[in-house]
Amino acid sequence: MSDLVKAVVDRETCFSYARCVEAAPDLFSLDAEGKSSARDVEREFDQMLEIAEECPMEAISLIGSDGTIKYGLNAVGGNSPLPSPGDDHQ
Numbered sequence: 001m002s003d004l005v006k007a008v009v010d011r012e013t014c015f016s017y018a019r020c021v022e023a024a025p026d027l028f029s030l031d032a033e034g035k036s037s038a039r040d041v042e043r044e045f046d047q048m049l050e051i052a053e054e055c056p057m058e059a060i061s062l063i064g065s066d067g068t069i070k071y072g073l074n075a076v077g078g079n080s081p082l083p084s085p086g087d088d089h090q
């Protein structure tokens with residue numbers, strides 16, 4: 001069984017390769033600045049991971065239903081709702 005996750009794109013890191021859009025055009029789209037954003041949709045982790053690993057900039061993070069980061073650490077800017085990964089660490 002696999003967890004459900006949402007994808008989040010760090011706009012600061014995204015370099016407009018559009019690999020994510022090619023991998024999942026129903027989930028990702030590029031805006032007028034050529035930056036990717038992900039729709040607010042949950043998918044199975046394994047499926048999302050394959051898509052996220054396509055990104056050469058590692059700009060895609062996967063967030064579980066409980067809000068924890070399941071993959072990626074770059075979800076710190078842009079359209080991300082997350083705090084900086086370093087905030088809770090000493």
Ligand code: SF4
Nearest residue numbers: 014015017018020055
């Ligand atoms: S998120 Fe990654 S694969 Fe998608 S457009 Fe940005 S750099 Fe390219």
